[in-house]
Amino acid sequence: MRGARRIGTAVAAAAALLAAGCTQSTSSQGEPSHAANPAPPTSAASQTGIVALGESTTTAHGAWSLSVAPFTEAEASAGAQVPAGWLALRTKVTLTNTTGQIAVLPETALTVRYGQAGRAGLQFTGEGLAGLPKRQDGVKVAPGAAFTAEVGVAVPPDASGQQSTVTAETTEEGLAEADAVFFDGQLPGTVSGAAGEPSPAGTSGGAVVPLGTWAASGIRVSTITVGAAQANGRDASLELTVANNRTEPRRALGVALLFFTGQQLTQAGTATPELDYPDAPIAPGHSATQTVKFTVPAGAVPGPLTVEAVNPDGTRTTFQGTLS
Structure with missing residues (x-):
């Protein structure tokens, strides 16, 4: 509430x-x-x-x-x-x-x-x-x-x-x-000529979903932006987008993220993104996006990154991409 x-x-x-x-x-x-x-x-x-x-x-x-x-x-x-x-x-x-x-x-x-x-x-x-x-x-x-x-x-x-x-x-x-x-x-103004956002209609049903692609579960994890090296590793960020495909409001994003680096899937951290407050609603038929910041070991860049998205019901979606 x-x-x-x-x-x-x-x-x-x-x-x-x-x-x-x-x-x-x-x-x-x-x-x-x-x-x-x-x-x-x-x-x-x-x-x-x-x-x-x-x-x-x-x-x-x-x-x-x-x-x-x-x-x-x-x-x-x-x-x-x-x-x-x-x-x-x-x-x-x-x-x-x-x-x-x-x-x-x-x-x-x-x-x-x-x-x-x-x-x-x-x-x-x-x-x-x-x-x-x-x-x-x-x-x-x-x-x-x-x-x-x-x-x-x-x-x-x-x-x-x-x-x-x-x-x-x-x-x-x-x-x-x-x-x-x-x-x-x-909003006022004219839409720029830039390409639009990927649509939830174009989803991937594979076991592993490429970063930047919608999963069939209605979740999209963007590609990763890696920042400068810090004493404890490299700062990184991504966008988590959740689609509400129901006819009633969805309370909160409700997705936890787990980050794994390398081929050995070494866990690098977790995050539970929230909107402007924990149970903020998402309108029916709409999506909401939140920026997520985390840290990865400096030695993991460049290299593969795996992100596991966990829903409240325990179901999981795996996304994969690279850190560069």
């Missing part, structure tokens, strides 16, 4: 900055706005849990209506933590109280993923992009009123024009279990 979340990546640490504050663009006094006739939530979410950016859906177990506006380009103010060369984008998140009484705004966390592989964008705050409030702020919203927050998201240049998926998890006051909804759309 998100109430027990543990931030485990640099992206997640930066995303925590999102909780620094909020803006309510519908009122210059910073008060929640009142919508005389709130738009009814779309029914698409009842079938797949996914709606289009700009549409609304129910969340927080039916107590709130939530919408996320399509992304537009933004100006990153001085001090905003946007990596050099990345695109600064913004979106508007609106929560409408659909109960008949005053209610405390549910704690809301967003995850923005782009491209077929589902890599994560970096959330940031800045002038006019204060983000969503913290749970302890205890923002109250009147019946039928809408609370709006402006959220900043940064993505690398090659994400321009790609598909985007927003995961919104709301946790009501006094509850630990979050309610997740998903929004699909497209």
Whole structure:
């Protein structure tokens, strides 16, 4: 559950900055706005849990209506933590109280993923992009009123024009279990001419799967990037991508990795990758990618590397490639 979340990546640490504050663009006094006739939530979410950016859906177990506006380009103010060369984008998140009484705004966390592989964008705050409030702020919203927050998201240049998926998890006051909804759309810009990501449809059913290829189990382990030599060996990194081929959300990546070097399969380490928190959901029919860093003995480079991916049910998939 998100109430027990543990931030485990640099992206997640930066995303925590999102909780620094909020803006309510519908009122210059910073008060929640009142919508005389709130738009009814779309029914698409009842079938797949996914709606289009700009549409609304129910969340927080039916107590709130939530919408996320399509992304537009933004100006990153001085001090905003946007990596050099990345695109600064913004979106508007609106929560409408659909109960008949005053209610405390549910704690809301967003995850923005782009491209077929589902890599994560970096959330940031800045002038006019204060983000969503913290749970302890205890923002109250009147019946039928809408609370709006402006959220900043940064993505690398090659994400321009790609598909985007927003995961919104709301946790009501006094509850630990979050309610997740998903929004699909497209990022501003034009898709570059670079080749797209390998599709889960093009899988390998062999006993050993080449690195960079999808396995029939819906897992892909990328080729390895090897860094400079350190005192304890060579730094290395890869990307783990997990496809959710079900019609309901998948909780967490749920895959442990074991690394073996050389022909003798000498174990070099293990890793249990997590998204921005341990049980972060993956939308139905979508994928999520996480970068994994590990260390290999200096003498293992160059040479073969075997990666064993272990699912929660104990089934294993073997990937093989080279360190160079």
